[in-house]
Structures are given as structure tokens and as C-alpha cells.
Amino acid sequence: MALDIVRSDPDETQSGAARVFTFFRDRLLSGELKAGDRLLAERELALALGVSRPVLREALRSLAMLGLLDIQHGRGAFVRAADASVLGQALTLCLAPEPNILDDVLQARIAIECQAIRLACERASERDLQAIAGILDTLVDSLDDPERGGGADYAFHLALVRASGSSALMKIYEAISPLLMRSHVERRRDTFREPAITSRLVDAHCEVFLSLARREPDQAERALRQHFLIGDELRRKNLISTYQARENQP
Amino acid sequence: MALDIVRSDPDETQSGAARVFTFFRDRLLSGELKAGDRLLAERELALALGVSRPVLREALRSLAMLGLLDIQHGRGAFVRAADASVLGQALTLCLAPEPNILDDVLQARIAIECQAIRLACERASERDLQAIAGILDTLVDSLDDPERGGGADYAFHLALVRASGSSALMKIYEAISPLLMRSHVERRRDTFREPAITSRLVDAHCEVFLSLARREPDQAERALRQHFLIGDELRRKNLISTYQARENQP
DNA sequence: AGGCCTAAACTGGTAAGACCATGGACTGAC
DNA sequence: GTCAGTCCATGGTCTTACCAGTTTAGGCCT
Numbered sequence: 001m002a003l004d005i006v007r008s009d010p011d012e013t014q015s016g017a018a019r020v021f022t023f024f025r026d027r028l029l030s031g032e033l034k035a036g037d038r039l040l041a042e043r044e045l046a047l048a049l050g051v052s053r054p055v056l057r058e059a060l061r062s063l064a065m066l067g068l069l070d071i072q073h074g075r076g077a078f079v080r081a082a083d084a085s086v087l088g089q090a091l092t093l094c095l096a097p098e099p100n101i102l103d104d105v106l107q108a109r110i111a112i113e114c115q116a117i118r119l120a121c122e123r124a125s126e127r128d129l130q131a132i133a134g135i136l137d138t139l140v141d142s143l144d145d146p147e148r149g150g151g152a153d154y155a156f157h158l159a160l161v162r163a164s165g166s167s168a169l170m171k172i173y174e175a176i177s178p179l180l181m182r183s184h185v186e187r188r189r190d191t192f193r194e195p196a197i198t199s200r201l202v203d204a205h206c207e208v209f210l211s212l213a214r215r216e217p218d219q220a221e222r223a224l225r226q227h228f229l230i231g232d233e234l235r236r237k238n239l240i241s242t243y244q245a246r247e248n249q250p
Numbered sequence: 251m252a253l254d255i256v257r258s259d260p261d262e263t264q265s266g267a268a269r270v271f272t273f274f275r276d277r278l279l280s281g282e283l284k285a286g287d288r289l290l291a292e293r294e295l296a297l298a299l300g301v302s303r304p305v306l307r308e309a310l311r312s313l314a315m316l317g318l319l320d321i322q323h324g325r326g327a328f329v330r331a332a333d334a335s336v337l338g339q340a341l342t343l344c345l346a347p348e349p350n351i352l353d354d355v356l357q358a359r360i361a362i363e364c365q366a367i368r369l370a371c372e373r374a375s376e377r378d379l380q381a382i383a384g385i386l387d388t389l390v391d392s393l394d395d396p397e398r399g400g401g402a403d404y405a406f407h408l409a410l411v412r413a414s415g416s417s418a419l420m421k422i423y424e425a426i427s428p429l430l431m432r433s434h435v436e437r438r439r440d441t442f443r444e445p446a447i448t449s450r451l452v453d454a455h456c457e458v459f460l461s462l463a464r465r466e467p468d469q470a471e472r473a474l475r476q477h478f479l480i481g482d483e484l485r486r487k488n489l490i491s492t493y494q495a496r497e498n499q500p
Numbered sequence: 501a502g503g504c505c506t507a508a509a510c511t512g513g514t515a516a517g518a519c520c521a522t523g524g525a526c527t528g529a530c
Numbered sequence: 531g532t533c534a535g536t537c538c539a540t541g542g543t544c545t546t547a548c549c550a551g552t553t554t555a556g557g558c559c560t
Contacts, residue, residue: 016542017311029346041307041511052544054304058311058512061267068343074511074552082344090340093318094280094332094421104418107365111419115361168354169361171344172422263506266513291540307542323541324523504559511552521542528531 020049020059028068028079035081039069041172042077084174105179110228112173113157114221117208121217128163129213135159136209143198154181158207160212200230207241264443270299270309278329279317285331289319292327341425355429360478362423363407364471366414367458371467378413379463385409386459404431406455410462419490454480 014022027033039045039060047055060077063069067086071077082215095101120128133155154177161173204227211220264272277283287346289295289310304410309329313319317336345351370378385406392398404427411423454477461470 020316021315021360025343028343043511054307054545055543057304058308059331062312065268065271066316067342068341070551071512073513073550076511079276082347084344087340087344090316090337091421093275093278093316094334095335095418097281097332098417099287101418105271107369107414107416108362108418108422111361111365112358114355114365119357130293157420164357166354166357167348168345168358171341171356176418196353293540304516305514322523323521326540389534461532502560504557506557509552509554510551513548513550514545515548517543517545517556519544521540524538524541526535526537528533528535530531 015050016055017058017062020051020056021062023049023059024063025068033079035079037079039077039079084171087171087175088178092179095179101179105176106228108176109173109180112169113160113175114224116161116166116169116173117212117220117224119166119169119215120160120212121220122213123165124163126214128159132156132159132163132209134214136205139205140202143202145227155200157234159239160208163212204230266301266305267308267312270301270306272313272472273299274309274313275318277331283329284292285329287329289327289329332422337421337425338428342429345429349428355426356478359423359430362419362426363410364474366411366416366419366423367470367474368467369414369416369419369460370410370462371470373415373467374413374462378409382406382409382413382459382462384457389455390452393452403451413462432473450461 024033037055039050042053042056042060046053058073060069064071064077067083068080069077070080095105098104108221135152139149139152139156142152158173158177161170164170195204204223208220208227211223274283290298292303292306292310294301299306309317310321314321314327317333317339318330319327345355348354383403389399389402389406392402408423408427411420414420454473457473458470458477461473494499
């Protein structure tokens with residue numbers, strides 16, 4: 001009763017579940033509802049908001065699907081901390097119908113990382129640099145293990161973005177990561193046997209790191225772009241060899 | 251009955267609405283459901299999927315909230331083309347709790363645009379270039395109108411990203427656009443009276459365009475970064491003058 | 501008196517049925 | 531041939547009831 005604010009929402013065109021949905025979304029955006037908060041019981045909420053329980057549930061369920069709510073049977077509904085996985089899902093859905101998604105997402109990755117490393121050159125703390133150095137060690141150690149190596153590779157680039165201190169870049173990077181991950185590991189599996197390649201790979205990472213540690217943005221970005229170019233070249237060679245193999249044995 | 255595939259989903263932990271939700275999501279991802287398709291009526295779907303109508307509605311409503319479905323009263327539910335607005339919403343929700351979002355999102359914008367213009371130097375078609383040139387004309391024409399000018403400014407940068415031919419970059423750019431828009435117009439309103447500034451603004455855009463037309467990636471990115479730097483500087487001066495005004499009249 | 505076990509009172513999850521509101525199509529009259 | 535009214539299909543909402551986990555409080559046994 002007392003909470004019957006929903007009806008007084010400015011946008012009267014929305015009705016029922018949509019109204020309740022925006023009601024909670026706004027409260028989440030404004031920070032009035034924080035992560036961990038427990039919502040009232042469904043029956044009480046329905047009463048308070050002046051809608052029936054099914055309608056309320058449609059809204060709550062929608063918020064849950066978006067990852068904003070954590071509804072637990074028998075316990076209640078809890079506000080969940082905003083997570084990049086939602087973003088990733090949304091991105092995946094948006095990009096699903098497009099062709100050449102992998103190449104395309106790679107471009108986004110390059111975009112984020114190149115800007116991130118510029119920022120990192122200005123903002124990275126000692127801790128950030130040490131973290132990256134540690135990952136670099138792991139990378140060198142795990143050259144012969146495509147699984148660990150791939151993980152370290154990913155961790156290296158993620159640490160770069162984190163060192164930028166920009167949560168927006170970080171969130172977007174995390175969002176596109178799942179799309180990148182697959183090709184990342186696969187590519188590594190194909191190439192980890194070549195000593196020449198792995199050595200160049202380590203050199204590239206080292207150069208990026210050194211430029212960052214020396215706080216040289218232009219140099220760092222150039223090194224990073226070079227690194228990506230090499231990756232691109234490798235992928236192309238892979239494609240060619242795959243095609244040739246298929247041609248020989250149709 | 252015949253469609254009772256949902257129950258045989260591998261993940262038995264999910265129940266009811268969540269199962270139906272993933273059912274449709276997967277069909278959307280796989281392209282089995284295309285934009286414009288009309289779903290069966292709720293009652294039929296509920297029967298076919300072996301769930302009650304409320305449960306089905308919870309799932310459909312969730313998809314609608316995500317922007318994947320367009321449910322029309324009296325007509326039916328239609329698959330909607332994947333839209334960047336969902337992405338924008340998700341991003342807004344993810345970034346809501348963070349401080350300094352505006353600066354941060356600006357960094358993401360710079361990231362996207364700098365990579366986009368590099369790609370555009372390789373890929374932009376004649377049409378793309380002509381479109382950008384047209385917008386540039388509009389920009390020059392509307393120097394004294396902050397509303398139109400701001401719009402043209404935005405259109406210019408959007409056209410740059412579009413010219414990259416990367417839908418991923420485009421989608422992400424569209425997603426962060428609403429967050430940028432506000433500050434964009436506001437800033438322009440504050441500065442459009444200064445002839446020196448507006449002239450520099452036009453020069454900057456022209457230089458970016460020329461570099462693009464000449465297909466010089468490094469040059470183009472440098473011009474773009476310079477453009478952003480000037481914007482940053484302007485914003486800082488604005489902040490200072492605002493602060494000073496407040497100090498004089500507390 | 502204290503600990504354990506059970507049952508009741510929460511909580512969300514699901515179902516069925518009825519009714520209203522809207523949109524479109526069909527049919528009738530003009 | 532055209533227009534208007536009716537009818538049907540569809541989504542929108544509510545009510546009610548019951549099922550299924552979770553918590554808690556009270557009683558029972560030790």
C-alpha cells in the first residue's frame with residue numbers, strides 16, 4: 001500500500017511487469033539497492049507494488065535473467081553485484097548474426113588493449129607492474145603446455161588492461177573475452193610446437209612489458225600492435241595450411 | 251507435445267522459466283529463429299513446451315526485457331533484430347556503481363575510434379568517405395547551433411566507426427554512445443560561442459578526415475588523438491572556470 | 501539444563517482457470 | 531465497392547490453490 005509508487009511513474013504507457021522492472025532497475029542504478037540486499041517476499045512485494053504475484057514474478061525473473069538478481073528457492077531474492085558476464089552474453093547475442101565475428105571481436109580487443117596500455121603507461125602502479133612481471137615468468141615457464149600457456153597469455157593481456165585503471169575498458173574487455181578465448185587456446189595448441197614462434201611470442205610480450213615499465217606509451221602501443229600483427233600472420237598461415245591439407249585429401 | 255524437447259535439455263538443474271529462456275536463446279543464437287519471425291501463441295507454446303502459461307510468460311517477458319522479443323498485445327510475439335541498446339543498458343548497469351564513469355567511458359570511446367580509423371584507412375569505401383565528407387559540411391554549417399552541431403559531431407565520429415567495417419566496434423560504440431551523449435552536448439553548449447575553439451574543432455575534424463582519405467593510419471590516429479586531447483583540455487578549463495565562479499560567489 | 505529432532509511457518513515454484521483489452525479479419529449492410 | 535460492426539485470436543492480468551525447499555522454533559529425549 002504505502003509503496004504504491006509504481007502507479008505514479010511518469011511513463012504511463014508501460015504496464016505491469018515492465019513498470020515493476022524499471023522500478024527496480026532505477027533503484028539499482030541509483031544505488032538505493034546494493035549488492036547483497038534482500039528483497040521482500042514475493043507476496044508482500046506484489047501487495048506493496050499493487051500488482052499480482054505472477055506479474056511481479058515476470059519482472060523479478062527478468063531481472064534475474066539479466067543477472068541483477070539472485071533468486072533462491074525457499075530463501076528469497078538477493079541483489080547481485082553487477083557482473084561482466086551479462087555484458088558478454090548481450091554482446092554475444094548482438095553479434096551472433098554477423099559474419100566473421102572472430103576477426104571482428106579481435107579488432108575490438110586490439111582497440112581496448114592499445115588504449116589500455118597507453119593509460120597504463122601513465123597510471124600503472126608498482127603492484128600492477130609486479131603482477132604483470134609475475135605472469136610473464138609463468139608464460140616463459142609454460143611454453144610447452146598449451147593449456148597453461150594460453151591461460152598465462154590471457155592473464156598477461158588482462159593484467160595490462162587492469163593496469164589501465166579504467167573499469168570501462170576492463171568491463172568491455174571481460175565481455176569480449178569469452179568470444180576470444182576459444183580461438184586463443186586453439187591457436188596456441190597449433191603453434192606451441194614451433195620453437196621459433198614461441199620464442200618470438202615471449203620476446204613480444206617482454207617488449208610490451210618493458211615499454212610499459214619505462215612508461216613509453218607510443219613505444220608500448222607499437223610493440224603491442226606488432227604482437228597482434230604476428231598473431232594475425234600466424235593465423236593466416238594456419239588457414240592456408242589447413243586449406244592445403246584439405247585440398248590434398250578431399 | 252511433439253516439441254517437448256525442453257525437458258531433455260542436458261542441464262537438468264535449470265527449471266521452468268530458465269529452461270524455456272535458454273531454449274529460445276539458443277535458438278536465437280543458432281539462427282533458427284530470425285528477426286521478424288512470429289512465435290506461436292502463448293497458450294500453444296506453453297502446451298508444446300510442457301509448461302504452464304505463467305512460466306512461459308516469465309521466460310518470454312525476460313527475453314522481451316532483453317530486447318530480443320517484441321511482444322505486442324493482441325498480435326503476438328515477434329523476434330526482434332539484435333540491437334545495441336541492450337548492450338548499452340547492460341553496460342550502464344555494469345558501470346553504475348563505478349566512480350568517474352564519464353571519463354572512463356571516454357577512454358573506451360577513444361579506444362574504439364582509434365582502432366576504427368586505422369581499419370577505416372584500409373577498408374573505407376568511396377561511399378563511406380562521401381558520407382563523412384557530407385557530415386563534415388553539416389558540421390561547418392551548424393557551428394552556431396549547439397544542438398545541430400553536437401549532432402553532426404556525433405554523426406561524424408559514428409561514421410568513422412562505421413567506415414571501419416567492423417560490426418563489433420560499431421556495436422560497442424553504439425553501446426557506449428548514450429553514456430557519452432549527455433556530456434557531449436553539454437560541453438558543446440558551453441564552448442560554441444568561442445570562435446577560436448570552434449575553428450580548431452573544425453580543423454581537427456578536417457585533418458582526421460583528410461588523413462583517412464589519404465589512407466594514412468598512423469597520421470589519422472595521431473590527428474584523432476590530438477582532437478581528443480583538445481577536448482580533454484577544454485573540459486578541464488571548463489571545470490576550472492566553474493570552480494572559480496563557485497569560489498567567487500559561495 | 502542442554503542438545504537434537506521434528507514440525508510448522510516462512511520462502512519461492514508451478515499450475516489451472518477465468519476474465520479483460522487489444523488488434524485484425526471476416527461479414528454484413530449500405 | 532466500400533464502410534462499419536461484430537467476432538475471434540492474442541496478449542495482459544488476477545485469483546486461487548498447491549508443491550517444494552529453507553529456516554526456525556518448540557518439544558522431546560538424554
